Amino acid sequence: MTRLMRKETDVRLDSSSVPHQVLLGSGWCRVKEVLEVWRDVGCWWEGEGEKTFYRLRMENGGMLELYRCSLQRKWMLYRIYD
């Protein structure tokens, strides 16, 4: 099961610009493994910017997806796997 979140969050990157820590609730959670990276242009004809998605396994055992939009320059928590 997954839950769609679409909530702004904050992310710390490593030297390769890959998410290293994600702000979940009030605390930072470390990334254990980047499982997948993909990009999606969305509805470009409506002015939507390209998003880079990351599927991450966290050190606490959780799994989540987040993305960064190239236009808004914000990190969004997209989906959490239960």
Next chain:
Amino acid sequence: MGFVHLHCHSPFSFLDGGSQLEELVRTAAEAGMDALAITDHDNLCAAVDFRRLAEIHGIKPIIGVEFTLQGGFHLVTLARGARGWSNLCALVSRSHLKNQRGQPRLDPGWLEELGEDLFAFSGCRCGEIPSLLLRGEKSQAKSRLHFYRRVFGKRFFLEIQPGFLPGDRMLHSSLHELARETKTPMVATNNVHYAQKSDFWVHDLLICVRTRTPLSKPDPARPLNAENYLKTPRTMRRYFRHIPQAIRNTERIASECAPLPPFGENHHPSVNLPPGASSQGHLRRRVYEGARWRYGRITPEIEKRLQHELGIINKMGYADYFLLVEDVVRFAREKGIRYLGRGSAADSAVAYCLGITQVDAIARNHLFERFMSPERGEKPDIDIDFDARRRDEVIKYVYDKHGADRVARVATYQTFRGRSAIRDLGSVMEYPPEEIDALAKTLPAGSRAGDCRHLIESLPEFVNRRDSDSRWDGYGKLLSAVEAVGGFPRHLGTHLGGLVISDGPLREITPLQMSGGGEVISQFDKGGVEDLGLIKLDILSLRTLSAVDDTVCEIKTKEPDFSLDRVSMDDADTYRMIGRGQTVGVFQLESPAQRALQARLQPSCLEDIICSVALIRPGPIKGDMVEPFIARRQGDEPVTYPHPLLRPVLKKTHGVILFQEQVIETAVRVADFTPGEADRLRRVMSHKRRGGEMNELRALFVCRAQQRGLEEKVAEEIFSSIEGYASYGFCEAHAAAFGSLAYKTAYLLCHYPAEYYAALLTNSPMGYYPPNTLCTEARQRGVEILGVDVNASGAKFRVEGRNIRISLAQVKGMSEEALQSILRAREESKFSSFDDYWRRTRVDRDVTENLVLAGAFRRLDDNRRGLLWRLPPEGGKGGLSEPREGIEDFSRWEKAQWERRILRIDTDGSMFGLLRPRLQGMGVMTVRRAKKAPDGRRVRVAGEVVRPHRPPTRSGRTVVFFCLEDETAMIDVTVFSRIYAEYGHLLFSPQAAFLVVQGEVQRRGRGVSIVAEKIFAPSET
């Protein structure tokens, strides 16, 4: 370590490539790549252009194909050398020709036979192996890998791409593992579909067009992201830093591939060579036989000229080509098929002696080097027009003669034009269909996609509509898209008459596929097949020749000895008719501009007609050659020459440099250029190439002229005078070929108007004017147009006495089957009644309805509404119902309107006749009366708008010309830019048909026209 993109789609992937070929090549070169591969879907269309562009940009062209396999999987292949190219051609041809049109499929089994000298990659996610891995079927993937390894050996690579797609990590890991286990090399690619990331949207739009998907709707074929661009070597290396061998392999593969396709080979077939004879020797024999046929005696002058031409033809290796063309025209002559060799081929005495052209190049002193010269090194191009109805016989002969596997049609690349781009893109961008339709229809036909924005913002027909309709503000995005796809190939078409012929099976030299018309076509266009060393033959069709043939046949029923070849070329009546501008229907002389020219020029010899053909062209008009020519021809202006040396060259054109051949001859006479050098000068001048090449030629010209005793200043003056005109000149040989036919059609019109107009009408659509205009003109000459009659009309328009009977085929919706049914029944006996017709024919209800409305039963029962009542209901079958009393017939106006709609002819001019009282009330006079009004008189006329157009003008301003036609005559109308700005929306509206024009009569020579001051629809008064 470098990197080369080996999987890249050009626009020739047809709606799956978002950048122009040149942009891809340039981007690759600028990124420092030494080579680039183009791998379009199931075709090699880009190959020839790609090689040329790659040479320009200094990179190696590698050519390949991304095949669609049975089952829909993809497989990328690259040709290593000439054998690989040949195998690619054979595989592409087979995958097209052995499958349904539009669904090419490669059977992997063919690769065992034709996989030699090819590299192959596992492909994108649509590849067989990646698809199996994504589905988790690893053992099956391994099994297929073993198959490809067996076929290609070390030339098979597992392909890995930085696609940034969900599942990439798993796929990459599986591919890596498979490679390790099977010791299969890997290769990094990016499945490129556009040059820059920012071009992604164009690619997505084109896919939407291809899949007919609205932009807002998803489709599996649409890309998820914008990653398929030409990534830099650095980006690719960084992404695959953990698999450096996949990057290294790109360079290794590129280094092993030869630049392809092979250029400069000769695949010319030999034709009719006697045993032991060479092509050169046989051509010489045929030419001398032809010279004796043409001239009777071969004089030293003729001998010298033929030797000169044969020397060049043999040196350039085209003896086979001439023999091939001769064979085709000889077949046509033997079968009585009319043809006309045209273009610069008419500069050749050899072509004349072989019967290819009808222009005596020696008598007319034409220069052969305009047609062929070793310095130019271009392949000769002989265009031949055949009677349109019999051209297929000629084409069949070529197939039969050379074998179906050695002949194919030539392709054309149908590119996005303004109208098609607006329709396609407007549809996927979800604009309302009716708005898109109106927008497309209002654009001038043939507008370039890149010009649409400018046209819409400047043409009055758009400006007026935009000002009154706020919806027009929303077209910005559409126009940006239209501009972006301008010039992109949309689909493959078939060249009108181009055939490619080879000395061996074509499928190994050029890729083949099936055309929409069911013919096998090369995937290359005219230039492409020639670059591959193939012969291209242009077998074109000309309806004028069909009309001429019909006319002559009709004349021969009364004058059995009549021959068009023997008519006088100095017939005074014919020249008088042309001089009155009464040339509607005359080949090449019928446009308003030509009619106006003739009325001023007063031609009296064939040379005048030849010059006329050359004068009314964009070049001479823009170059201001028309007015000086007329003034000098009429004696209103002295004939002067830039230098006395040029007198013999320019005498026939009254001192005006009109023909390209004159530029060549000037350089030969004045500066002792060889004809080949002189032709180079012409081409440099005509393409307005300035700078180095022009300066070099100018210096050479002046130097050589001085050596011949001319002063430097004089030589400079002569050079400047030809330089000013060269870019506007027309090919004299072509003008001579067309001029002769123009005169002969004028002769037929002058002496046999009913026969000629009947033939033109039968062969319509052709020429400049619609059928109704031809009928109006016929009536002007005392030829009545007789209504369509089920008992009297034939399949063709026919002459009855001095009049013309409208054909049954002219009736809208008339099928060949229905037509034959009527004619067969009538052979037994004429129809005695409507019931008799219905009983004895198998013509369906709808065609019968049109026959009734067109008046075809008027002599049996002219109550047309009454007859319609008797027909079975729409879609119903069965007999006629019984006649009913008291059904009131259509009014005369309704009858006239129906006839016009169904026949496209106002049979007796009654439509306007019925409107006349109302028009008189509006102060509108007939066109015939207006044509008699004195110069400067203000008149008001009304009529149908015929052929409004905006030709190029000397001033560069937009001027509209059209013809206005009523029941009495037709008159030319000129609309200058200010009036056009005000009324242009009326002229070019899709609804424009019937308008009132108020303006001033203008008389020039014997021509008369109206300069419009006001234009309006009759309902506006």
